[in-house]
């Protein structure tokens with residue numbers, strides 16, 4: 100076991116973890132943040148994407164102990180009270196989900212795209228950038244639209260966008 | 265996962281000591297191959313020595329006519345580095361084709377070459393560019409470093425610290441990714457420079473990354489896609505699995521090589 104201190108969704112967390120614990124296991128099993136999903140055992144589906152120091156990573160391919168001292172943001176940490184993050188709001192507005200299983204990872208991937216590529220994203224770019232996020236329901240069409248719209252909305256002065264940083 | 269002890273040294277010397285303490289200790293870089301492997305219980309290291317806290321393994325620099333990239337430099341950094349874009353744009357483009365954005369945010373150059381997956385991208389660049397793999401003990405030309413399927417010349421506890429890519433000439437990389445995994449089904453890196461023409465192929469061969477001598481000779485006689493007409497590697501030597509037969513992969517290699525040469529010829 101090892102003592103681990105990190106920040107999760109803005110709050111300091113100290114826990115003792117087995118070295119083998121994956122970041123996604125810490126989030127889901129220990130901290131009950133079950134919005135981060137596990138969709139595969141091959142690190143290919145992206146359902147487990149979270150922001151680690153602001154960057155999208157697959158929480159199933161990171162050891163919890165590797166996040167020592169880091170800041171983790173999960174889907175639960177994006178909204179500000181009742182106000183959804185603009186990327187979340189865009190998924191609702193554009194019907195970017197059906198069952199919703201892939202959605203947390205998609206939203207995190209969308210936020211990471213904005214961080215790296217800015218708020219003006221064309222459809223082709225979004226499709227290429229989603230190569231690590233699988234959706235079994237939607238056919239991606241509305242996910243692409245939602246990410247484009249969410250990215251544009253993140254350009255605006257919405258306070259929720261600032262909270263996601 | 266089997267149990268292991270976790271270490272996060274701050275210096276190379278501490279990492280060497282941690283690795284020397286047990287024969288079953290292994291370095292941990294981006295974890296994008298190692299952690300899935302541990303999850304499947306395909307590896308059981310006694311100790312994981314996380315190289316992520318060692319500043320000496322980071323950094324991208326140009327020293328005279330060499331591009332030097334630290335082992336812990338992540339794929340995303342190579343893909344977006346202005347230095348790499350200026351001096352070796354083909355390598356930046358290759359890094360941007362590895363896996364997906366989340367994999368590129370974690371995976372490293374050192375981890376990729378140390379792992380020598382037969383479908384990994386960097387080994388093709390290292391071999392075609394005649395790169396030197398620098399470790400904490402020695403320097404090895406890529407041709408001596410990659411020794412076979414998932415096999416390298418690395419000794420137990422030896423740490424890749426950087427890769428040195430010679431600059432000059434022109435290079436390009438063409439990849440046909442597996443649509444699910446994004447790994448190369450065939451990837452062909454072509455370099456044309458003072459040392460002649462070098463063609464390295466990944467993704468396809470049962471023996472891992474290789475130089476395609478016949479293509480190099482044909483291109484030396486005339487640098488055009490037509491020079492490769494009728495050439496393809498032996499289908500029996502290519503990987504045959506659920507993703508494609510040996511003949512299919514041999515054909516992919518031929519097509520990727522022709523595309524790469526066409527791109528280079530057009531760029532002149």
Ligand SMILES: Cc1cc2nc3c(=O)[nH]c(=O)nc-3n(C[C@H](O)[C@H](O)[C@H](O)COP(=O)(O)OP(=O)(O)OC[C@H]3O[C@@H](n4cnc5c(N)ncnc54)[C@H](O)[C@@H]3O)c2cc1C
Pocket residue numbers: 141142143290291292293294295296297298299315335336361362363364367370371372373374375376378379381383384385386418422423424425445446447448
């Ligand atoms: C979904 C997915 C898609 C991928 N697609 C591609 C792709 O298209 N192309 C591609 O090339 N790769 C692909 N990869 C692999 C990815 O590039 C890995 O990041 C890379 O192969 C290993 O690098 P790492 O830093 O993650 O190393 P790790 O997984 O941490 O380590 C890999 C191995 O190398 C050893 N090691 C690591 N660093 C060193 C060092 N400095 N010195 C000595 N030994 C060391 C470790 O002990 C381990 O045995 C993919 C991975 C995933 C999960």
Ligand code: FES
Pocket residue numbers: 136137138139140141142143144145146147148157158159160
């Ligand atoms: S659960 Fe992490 S990529 Fe599928």
Ligand code: FES
Pocket residue numbers: 195196197198199200201202233234235236237
């Ligand atoms: S909405 Fe069901 S998997 Fe994407």
